[in-house]
Amino acid sequence: MDPTPALLEIRGLAKSFPGVKALDRVDFTLRAGEIHALLGENGAGKSTLIKVMTGVHRRDGGEVRLDGVAIDPADTADAQRHGIGTVYQEVNLLPNLTVAENLFLGRQPTRLGFVDGRRMRRDAAALLAEYGLAVDPDSVLGEHSVAVQQIVAIARAVDLSGKVLVLDEPTASLDAGEVQVLFQTVRRLAARGIGVVFVTHFLDQVFEICDRATVLRNGRLVGERRIAELSRLDLVTMMLGRELAEETMIRHRGTRTAAEPFLSLAGYGRRAFVQPLDLEIRPGEVVGVAGLLGSGRTETAKLVFGVKEADSGSATVDGRRVRIASPRAAAALGFGFCPEDRKTEGIVGDLGVRENIVLALQARRGWLRPIPRREAEAIAARFVRLLDIRTSDVDKPIRLLSGGNQQKALLARWLATEPRFLILDEPTRGIDVGAHAEIIRLIEKLCDDGLALMVISSEIDEIVAYSDRVVVMRDRAKVGELAGADVSVEGIVRAIAGEARP
Amino acid sequence: MNARHLPLLATIGVFLVAYALATLQFPNMASTRVVANLLTDNAFVGVAAVGATFVILSGGIDLSVGAVIAFTGVFLAVTIRAGLDPIAAFVLVLAITTAFGAVMGAMIHQLETPPFIVTLAGMFFARGACFLLTTDSVPIDHPTFAAIASWSWKIPSGGRLTLVGVVMLVTFVIGAVVAHRTRFGTAVYALGGNRQSAELMGVPVGRTTVAIYALSGFLSGLAGIVFALYTSAGYSLSATGVELDTIAAVVIGGTLLTGGVGTVAGTFVGVLIQGLIQTYVIFDGTLSSWWTKIVIGALLFAFILMQRGLLAAAARRRENARAGARVAAA
Amino acid sequence: EDKLTIGFSQIGSESGWRAAETSVSKIEAEKRGIDLKIADAQQKQENQIKAIRNFIAQGVDAIFVAPVVATGWDDVLAEAKDAEIPVVLLDRTIDTKDDSLYLTAVTSDTVHEGAVAGEWLAKTVGDKPCNIVELQGTVGSSPAINRKKGFDEAIASHANLKIIRSQTGDFTRTKGKEVMESFIKAENGGKNICAVYAHNDDMQIGAIQAIKEAGLKPGTDILMVSIDAVPDIFKAMSEGEANATVELTPNMAGPAFDVIAAYKKDGTMPPKWIQTESRLYLPDTAKEEYERRKGLGY
Amino acid sequence: MTLARNLRGVGGALPQILTLAVVLAANWAVFPDFFDLRLQDGRLFGSLVDVLNRGAPVAILSIGMTLVIATRGVDLSVGAVMAIAGAVAATLAADGQPIFLVIGAALAAGLACGLWNGFLVAVLDIQPIIATLILMVTGRGIAQLVTEGQIVTFTDPALAAVAASSAFGLPMPVVIAVALALVAALLVRATALGLMIEAIGVNRLASAYAGVDARGVLMAAYATSGVAAAVAGLVVTADIRGADANNAGLWLELDAILAVVIGGTSLFGGRFSILLSLVGALVIQALNTGILLSGYPPEMNLIVKAVVITVILVLQSPAVRRLATFLKRSDAP
């Protein structure tokens, strides 16, 4: 049937966790030199498949063959020895080590038994240069933005993959340019005969570089298709098990500019963090924030939310001067913030889904007024339903949820506080197409009810789709603001590039 | 300048400033004799603290240090009294303490239990083993042993650099090289940074854990030998609470107790700072038992505050410098 | 200037007796116009060695040490000898082959103290069988070892005296009380126990409370003998709750000052061991002894 | 639903309860009268009561320690704070001050110590182990300063009653420990404090981003620990009718931490249970009492303790628990 021989062959793979059958007799075939998309809704079992395959979890049953030989990696080091390089979904590097150490951990070049620091730095710089990243290999990884860390993780995995490269949502916070660099690398590897497994929720990317797709749903295999023989609609239908109405791409910008601003910032900034900027946000309005990697979008969000206090300018909420000294103060003003780095800044891993959802609401009420158990259950149940959070149990520790479902729970955390102003930093990171549509619909409804929204996204299309206005950042400074007809992909790209508007 | 080295520099700065201040008050403190004493007297704590640095860098803790030091001394005293050659006794006891550490490491890894209790049990065990060997304090008098113990080099103006002091210095140098220049060292940092990530990146977590505690056991044993050379005796109640001294030295030296961040050199300064506090209190000599405690605590607090202050100032300067560079670029 | 400066490396302040020794030393130094520098070692030998080294570096006229342990002093005392600073051992002696390392030792004989306690008990009990429970000091500490040894030797020849239980009470009241409680439980509600021998008075005071709380009368139902002679035990004796204590005088420094003064004046060599008395105190003098000692800083 | 959840709660406590049962059974084996109880003057007497009574100070400490550890901290100063509180109480009582002042001053001293620790950890951001080490060293000095190095004894029966009296047939320290634990458990579970403590312990950054007042909660945890230590200090002072600044609570911080860990709270913060920490304290005391009753020579104490703790470790380790579930599962058809 297919001329290319199978490189990696998985048959009947099964894995259960308490309360969930994460993988139920799944088959998967990866051929040498192909780029193979692994698709499915949040919680479908994609990450689990990858983890079982690479020795993070022990499998309950099934078989994995690499080059026709059955393998059973006992741990990830074992998988690496087999030539499988992996980028796991959560950035799984070590923030306390340097960039170079992260790249070469466990295989540092040595001389006379000692790590050859100079060579390691040189190799690291060369490796990173391929991705256009000019960071100091000796700098501590944790100082860099999520995106930089992600590139480092990719570079490491690529360097490790002798036969198979596995990428679990590697592009979530990369901008278009970075994604192109990544794709070039992936294509180059594929041309060399390496098989690439690619998990993503961006269907455009699937159609752009993948040869084939395998779709999972609820831990079961739905099917394997060649991309060339597939339409977008087919693919979505396979993933969701139903058709998705395409109505989500409506946009509503320019409708509510008349209202009095909810929040206005004047000359608001912090030395060595964000240059002073002016910004107004009105109820019911969606303000997009666009910019390249490291342009200061995340910093702007943190400044507005009081994570770092501003040292210049003023902030006014509902016409009253306010001081936003801490997230607590911001939350008290009716702000909410879903951070980009969900693992370290978002989820409280060991606590249950319910507790994570009510945390912000509880914090705002104060510890003396506990949310009664029954009410908490009701809130959690409502959002689990509303956002379709897939969990076997609302008491399940949130770190055990799939990435996309964690993201939804974080959104629920702030929605539960009925905020008046919500800041979302890369909100759709890791969220599947179906849920994506649901969330956008939900946000639009909330905006209709008067919620103000600031959305940071690396997806310019997405920003264009729902923003009334777009703020463009460069070098930690606001360099432009687009409204009305100017809000277009082209307009934004121009502004980012620093060209004068026509 | 690398941000990683800031805590170390701050710690060294604090030490130098404090030493200078102390010399102003007691000019004698500037003598080479005091400096040499600082090395000799703190040698065993220093050696053990190198081990503690690795343990703490990996996110663990080792409470058995003091008890293992005592055990080593008692074991040496008893076996040498029974006729064993000191060198053979050294080798034997180091093998025992290394194995002891390795067993604790294996328990920590295999049973997935917190190092705190495993090493607490280890502390009880080692101290209890002393009592089983003998409850007396046993002098060690053997010509070879005495010869080793009395090795020292005269340095100008009265100080004596002793063998134990040199052993400590060498241990620190080797420790620093291992921590910063070997794959094992990086694995230790990786473990302390995030155990799970380290595992996903292919660090052999189990092997490394065992090796870390074995190393700590070995260095505790070496510290015990140093202590035995220092006192020429073995005594089951000696070195109580040394584990806290080592932990304090490590943490004062800028290592985070949560793991992953710190340096071996910092620990050395931490040990010196603690020694300086002791020396200062003794030089003063007017303090009652309780004021001694209060002053030690207060000085500890002052050191930590100074360190924080310096770090904060440095961070601010860096930030401003960066801002300046940005403005210049704009 | 002929004012003497003496450095005193004290163990710590782990017990009331130790605190008394420190304050008595200060009083005695003041009497003689001596500048006494006390370094508190917080119960650690290494701190004592550091202290001695620093005294040498400071160039004091003499060094007093109350050694926390018998061994391990040769090197540092040799340094003192090199610097020609005389050393006097207080309260305990040390284990060394070269006794020229120190000028003299002013100590009690802790083995003898145990023996005094044992002999008193043997005499008091007579021929009746008597089950003794023993509250030991800190395991491994030299007073605990010696006081046990002396007591054991004293009662060895009396077949009717038998130690039925022996546990450590760490020289503290709290532990003394806890251990005594368990002895009472283990020995038929205390009915099997004829006497309590405690290695120090503090543990004995704890034991007295435990016995009272179990509904027995210490001093009457159970004989109580201990060592140290701190004020509180005299109070207990005057109330009939304790029967005997052996004194360990806290004034070790006084004789030591005199030795140093004589030595500095004309090189008089003192005897190698100045033994303080281990006197037995009984309830008859308890009241006045209590009054006499109250203010001594116990 | 609720029943199932409660049952699961009990299931979570199984390792601790099993451990306690094993240690008690071992005590019974070395001392057959271990479970004998008798009533005298309306109060129970027996080894079991001794275990409760002697375990009370560590149990009380473990209440505060649980909260601190749950925030991912540790409080090494509790032993020293016990000494301070005891010294303050005994000195005032010896001075003839009224009992409410005596107890009030001791508790205030504990609260002040706790707030100081909290300040260092929450505001100055000093690592908990070092922050509390400062007070561990200094505190004992302060206590001795109060007593001037002496053992201060007092005769005030009202203060002595804190340890010597009884209620509900049990010694007062036991009643105090249980009451305090219930109050603390209620305080954290009937309010949202417990949730916030756990949230901070698991991920302080994320909790702060969610608007949790991390500083306030940390202060509350350390303050509770300080007050609990003061209560424990009162108990031991009342017990021996005197304050021994040098030895009161010496090394009890290790026992308290051990109790919390045996009780199943992770030293890496997060989920905690005050009541299980009490069980942990009981395990430790049962072990100590068992050693005393066994009649082994004291040289053996530490070895026995080490062996028993090792056995407990093995019993409670997740690895062994997994093995047990595995065996159970493979038994099932």
Ligand SMILES: Nc1ncnc2c1ncn2[C@@H]1O[C@H](COP(=O)(O)OP(=O)(O)OP(=O)(O)O)[C@@H](O)[C@H]1O
């Ligand atoms: N360690 C674990 N313990 C318990 N349940 C788990 C564990 N890991 C994953 N699960 C569950 O397994 C299911 C599959 O999760 P998985 O992470 O594989 O989803 P995914 O397809 O990668 O989703 P996403 O697109 O959101 O990343 C989910 O229901 C999740 O809650």
Ligand SMILES: Nc1ncnc2c1ncn2[C@@H]1O[C@H](COP(=O)(O)OP(=O)(O)OP(=O)(O)O)[C@@H](O)[C@H]1O
């Ligand atoms: N390509 C790069 N090379 C060097 N440093 C970079 C690069 N990209 C980002 N950085 C650094 O990362 C830091 C964090 O940037 P920030 O988090 O504000 O980015 P952002 O605009 O939110 O973008 P994103 O969230 O997509 O990373 C910046 O200080 C910048 O110095």
Ligand SMILES: [Mg+2]
């Ligand atoms: Mg996933």
Ligand SMILES: [Mg+2]
């Ligand atoms: Mg960002």
